[in-house]
Amino acid sequence: MSTDHDEPPGRILVVDDDVVTGRFLVHLLGTRGGFDVSHTTDPAVALQRATSETWDLVLTDVEMPGMTGLELLQALRRASPDLNVAVLTSHASLDNAVSALRDRADEFLQKSMPPDDLLATVAALVAEGRAARLAARQAVLAIGAHPDDVEIGAAGALLVHRSLGHEVSILTLSRGARGGTENTRAGESEMAALALGATLFLENLQDTQIREGDPTISAISSVVQAVRPTVIYTHSVHDVHQDHRNVHQAAMVATRGIGRVYCFQSPSATVDFRPTRFVTIDDEVDGKLTAIKAFASQTQVRAYLVPDLIKSTARYWSRYGDGLYAEAFEVIREAGTSAGQPGSPRPDLAAHAAEGAGE
Ligand SMILES: [Zn+2]
Numbered sequence: 001m002s003t004d005h006d007e008p009p010g011r012i013l014v015v016d017d018d019v020v021t022g023r024f025l026v027h028l029l030g031t032r033g034g035f036d037v038s039h040t041t042d043p044a045v046a047l048q049r050a051t052s053e054t055w056d057l058v059l060t061d062v063e064m065p066g067m068t069g070l071e072l073l074q075a076l077r078r079a080s081p082d083l084n085v086a087v088l089t090s091h092a093s094l095d096n097a098v099s100a101l102r103d104r105a106d107e108f109l110q111k112s113m114p115p116d117d118l119l120a121t122v123a124a125l126v127a128e129g130r131a132a133r134l135a136a137r138q139a140v141l142a143i144g145a146h147p148d149d150v151e152i153g154a155a156g157a158l159l160v161h162r163s164l165g166h167e168v169s170i171l172t173l174s175r176g177a178r179g180g181t182e183n184t185r186a187g188e189s190e191m192a193a194l195a196l197g198a199t200l201f202l203e204n205l206q207d208t209q210i211r212e213g214d215p216t217i218s219a220i221s222s223v224v225q226a227v228r229p230t231v232i233y234t235h236s237v238h239d240v241h242q243d244h245r246n247v248h249q250a251a252m253v254a255t256r257g258i259g260r261v262y263c264f265q266s267p268s269a270t271v272d273f274r275p276t277r278f279v280t281i282d283d284e285v286d287g288k289l290t291a292i293k294a295f296a297s298q299t300q301v302r303a304y305l306v307p308d309l310i311k312s313t314a315r316y317w318s319r320y321g322d323g324l325y326a327e328a329f330e331v332i333r334e335a336g337t338s339a340g341q342p343g344s345p346r347p348d349l350a351a352h353a354a355e356g357a358g359e
Contacts, residue, residue, distance in 0.1 A: 010126035011054065014039040015046040015072065016061040016088065021111060025059065033119050035126065043067035051079045056129035057122065058085045059109070073105060082136050084129030086122075138166040138341075141229035142198075142264075143220060143251050145210055145243040146176045147185045148295045148305065151192050153264025154233045155288035156281030156314065156327045158196050160342035161231070163283075168198040171223045173216065173247060174207045184297045191294035195287065201226075212246035220254035229258060231341070236263035236330050238272040252332070259335030265313075265328055267304035275328035278321040279343035285314055285325045320346055 012035050014025045022039035030037035040046050043064050050058055058076065062069040069087055076085055086107040107125055109118060140161045144150035150158075150170050158168050170193050176185045186202055193200035203219045210216055234251040235244040244266055255261055265273050281288065289307050298305055314325035322344065334345070 009034050009036045010056040011036045013055050013058045017041045017064040028115050043072045047075050056126040061088050082132050084125055139229045140166050140168045140231045141227050142233040143171045145173050145247040147172055147189045151291045155291045156284040157279040159284035159287045162197045169227045170198045171201040173203045174205045176207050188295045192291040195291040210243040210246050212249035216250035217254050231260040232258050233262050233264055236273050238270045239268050241268040261332035262329035276331050276349045277329040277343050277345050278326045280321040280323035281325045282323040
């Protein structure tokens with residue numbers, strides 16, 4: 001009863017302190033139903049796993065030592081509001097605990113119900129949970145011309161996206177041969193991506209010769225197809241470096257169907273860089289510095305990579321945010337609601353930004 005195509009089977013977390021019931025459910029849903037089922041007897045472990053792994057459904061018992069099903073349900077609702085949770089009850093009668101759960105659980109299942117019915121109900125819940133999860137999916141693609149561009153401009157925001165559970169990918173279009181040996185900088189890019197929990201796509205366009213048409217547009221388009229991003233970060237057009245401007249232009253073409261597009265600040269940005277979205281990165285600034293430190297072959301020769309400049313830039317932009325450090329972004333497109341997105345928009349700055357955008 002797993003889903004068709006080449007999709008992985010639905011993942012179900014069973015929480016029941018009764019080992020026999022747990023084994024029965026693993027057999028019924030796993031062996032017979034074809035789902036990927038894990039069972040734990042400990043609600044605290046369940047909470048930890050439910051919030052750190054991807055699940056389509058949590059099936060929980062009501063009465064357990066340490067934490068009741070109600071407490072687990074409340075904690076799950078706070079931590080993962082979109083997660084489908086069904087409650088398993090032993091008795092047909094609704095006692096107090098069950099009625100308290102009634103309006104919080106997605107479904108009630110009786111342990112005594114015929115196995116085929118249980119399986120069918122679970123399959124429907126898994127399908128529903130998966131659809132909700134895919135609808136809520138957020139994937140971020142950050143596009144830079146050279147190694148370290150994305151990290152300097154947006155590493156903090158990317159870490160915020162990661163903490164929100166979003167997928168993050170980085171596309172770096174050149175290996176920066178002019179600023180170091182290609183292999184060294186490719187390795188550094190990998191280290192930096194690892195530090196950010198991001199997937200790296202490394203192209204091999206010619207440093208200082210990146211064009212605004214092809215092959216740049218095709219290179220970006222193929223990564224967009226692979227990643228299916230919902231959010232884009234890339235260079236601002238307000239930048240004195242031609243590679244940066246050309247990547248901006250190519251990205252505008254290749255990401256035209258994507259609802260959220262933001263431009264980050266490079267050290268070569270001009271005074272026309274006019275951000276209207278600010279992402280507070282107080283908890284991420286150290287992670288950002290760690291990612292930038294990966295470019296060790298460059299930190300000796302590039303003044304813009306020194307930590308105090310990175311930090312003081314973020315300190316400066318915090319005047320428009322709500323913390324001590326912030327990254328600043330120009331907004332190209334911002335479709336739909338901002339809920340679940342990092343940062344706060346400053347529409348009051350937008351009119352001001354528009355005045356300067358006459359080019
Ligand atoms: Zn660059």
